[in-house]
Amino acid sequence: MADEFFYGVTLKGANAHVLWNPESTSGAEELEYPRANKLIVKQILLGVEAKQDEYNVVEVETKSEDSIVKIPIAVLKVGENRCSQSFLEFPDNPVKFTLIQGEGPVHIHGHHLIGEIDTDEIEEEIDEEEFDDEEDQEEPKNKKAKIASQNSKGAKNDKNSKKK
Missing domain, CATH: 1.20.5 (Single alpha-helices involved in coiled-coils or other helix-helix interfaces)
Structure with missing residues (x-):
């Protein structure tokens, strides 16, 4: 059975960023047999303190099959869009979330799944x-x-x- 944990971070301030690193979050360095990790982002919310008429753009940076990918995953503005539903999955590679425009706060939440070790x-x-x-x-x-x-x-x- 896999372990599942709530994941939540807040980006606040110009160029705020957060790094999700599965190697440091799963305790993999302590395990003889590392377990698979997956981050699932379900929702990106604009905080109530966000400024009127300011766009808040969240960019994700992660490793793809053979290159680094940087792409916006949410564009939020007070009065237009305060929430972005997303079901993005990021398996086993570090993921960096950056507020590339605006000052937020932007809340990102989802699940961190840690796979089961197959003892057989x-x-x-x-x-x-x-x-x-x-x-x-x-x-x-x-x-x-x-x-x-x-x-x-x-x-x-x-x-x-x-x-x-």
């Missing part, structure tokens, strides 16, 4: 590692035995050839 998979990996280690240890013995038997056959053949 870990046991299989351990068994495979032990099996590989045993094979590595046995291999030199088998090679030595083969070489020794070949040498003894060769020695017998040499003796037989000398007698003729």
